Amino acid sequence: MAQIKLEDVTKRFGKVEAVKRLNLTVEDGEFVTLVGPSGCGKSTTLNLVAGLENPTTGYIYIDDEIANILPPAKRDVAMVFQSYALYPHMNVFDNMAFGLRIRGMRGDEIRKRVDDVARLLGLHELLDRKPAELSGGQRQRVALGRAIVRNPKVFLLDEPLSNLDAKLRVQMRADLRLLFKRLRGTVIYVTHDQEEAMTLSDRIVVMNMGVVQQIGRPDELYDRPKNMFVAGFLGSPPMNFIDCVVEERNDGGWLQTESFEVRIPEEKLYKIKTMGGAKELVIGIRPEDIILGQPGCSIECIIETIENKGSGCIIYLRTDSTRIICTTERRSDLPIGGNVKVGFRLDNLHVFDKKTEQAAF
Numbered sequence: 001m002a003q004i005k006l007e008d009v010t011k012r013f014g015k016v017e018a019v020k021r022l023n024l025t026v027e028d029g030e031f032v033t034l035v036g037p038s039g040c041g042k043s044t045t046l047n048l049v050a051g052l053e054n055p056t057t058g059y060i061y062i063d064d065e066i067a068n069i070l071p072p073a074k075r076d077v078a079m080v081f082q083s084y085a086l087y088p089h090m091n092v093f094d095n096m097a098f099g100l101r102i103r104g105m106r107g108d109e110i111r112k113r114v115d116d117v118a119r120l121l122g123l124h125e126l127l128d129r130k131p132a133e134l135s136g137g138q139r140q141r142v143a144l145g146r147a148i149v150r151n152p153k154v155f156l157l158d159e160p161l162s163n164l165d166a167k168l169r170v171q172m173r174a175d176l177r178l179l180f181k182r183l184r185g186t187v188i189y190v191t192h193d194q195e196e197a198m199t200l201s202d203r204i205v206v207m208n209m210g211v212v213q214q215i216g217r218p219d220e221l222y223d224r225p226k227n228m229f230v231a232g233f234l235g236s237p238p239m240n241f242i243d244c245v246v247e248e249r250n251d252g253g254w255l256q257t258e259s260f261e262v263r264i265p266e267e268k269l270y271k272i273k274t275m276g277g278a279k280e281l282v283i284g285i286r287p288e289d290i291i292l293g294q295p296g297c298s299i300e301c302i303i304e305t306i307e308n309k310g311s312g313c314i315i316y317l318r319t320d321s322t323r324i325i326c327t328t329e330r331r332s333d334l335p336i337g338g339n340v341k342v343g344f345r346l347d348n349l350h351v352f353d354k355k356t357e358q359a360a361f
């Protein structure tokens, strides 16, 4: 297996800067996910590592060796695309064996490798079937198997689960994580699905418009997003953003919104001050950090509507000027159109500079 290092990598297509000064090291055996909205440069980054594109500037290293101009075949990486394009006239065995045959591997060695990987992926009963005789999830596993039998240094996966239905995707997601842990593979995985990124990865790279926003463990990014983009991208329903100003009064620091105020402790006030004294701020609070109708809750809200999800629900609230989304773990019997007093788990409150969108905390 291998370490991948991207150093100040930029890729331009004419005027479009698809990737801007990207710095990232993926450690040997690590599962790193690139996530971000459509067009943010995820596939381009993956293609750069695969050798399907060359960087405009910067360096790509595979195991300390500069790989910038190495052709794809010399990089020892295996790529799995969203459209997995199996050979329709070949059965599962031949689809998986194809890449090994063209490399001139001996027949008995091929048989052994394909058998091993088929067993690993639960495909060993299906080796004689043609792709048309398989379900979507099985086909997806064949595409993965084709990459795994090659025993590459690095796996590059570009939205490999996006063709599957929701239930199968969740199942395959869990399988993939286990599989690559077992293989100890170095993996770069691309998705625009934040939940997939959160559940699969050792580390996540959040990108927007070709620029890395933040790199870190899933919990780090979720709990301590560096800016409003990362805060809003991870989590569903997304974090609530509420405009506010900060006021220093005799009794401490207060965040004043149009319809309510929140007291903040001394050290947090200090963090806002050290951020450059921005006047206009934004409160960030996740839907699960909102408390309803308990002692200490003081923000008067109207319940606009409630979506029951079976186990829990999503409650849409409104003060006179602000909409707030809250989630609960249990079903709610609150009356739609009625009032409820709302509070925040203040330890989990975020504050951003409205102009720069950077987090104070």
Ligand SMILES: Nc1ncnc2c1ncn2[C@@H]1O[C@H](COP(=O)(O)OP(=O)(O)OP(=O)(O)O)[C@@H](O)[C@H]1O
Pocket: 013, 016, 017, 018, 036, 037, 038, 039, 040, 041, 042, 043, 044, 045, 192
């Ligand atoms: N060959 C190309 N020629 C010109 N522009 C390109 C080319 N490939 C990608 N781009 C542009 O580069 C930007 C990044 O594209 P990329 O395919 O990396 O996005 P992505 O994050 O993978 O998006 P998606 O989630 O939609 O797959 C986009 O603006 C895209 O239009």
Ligand SMILES: [Mg+2]
Pocket: 042, 043, 044
């Ligand atoms: Mg893409």
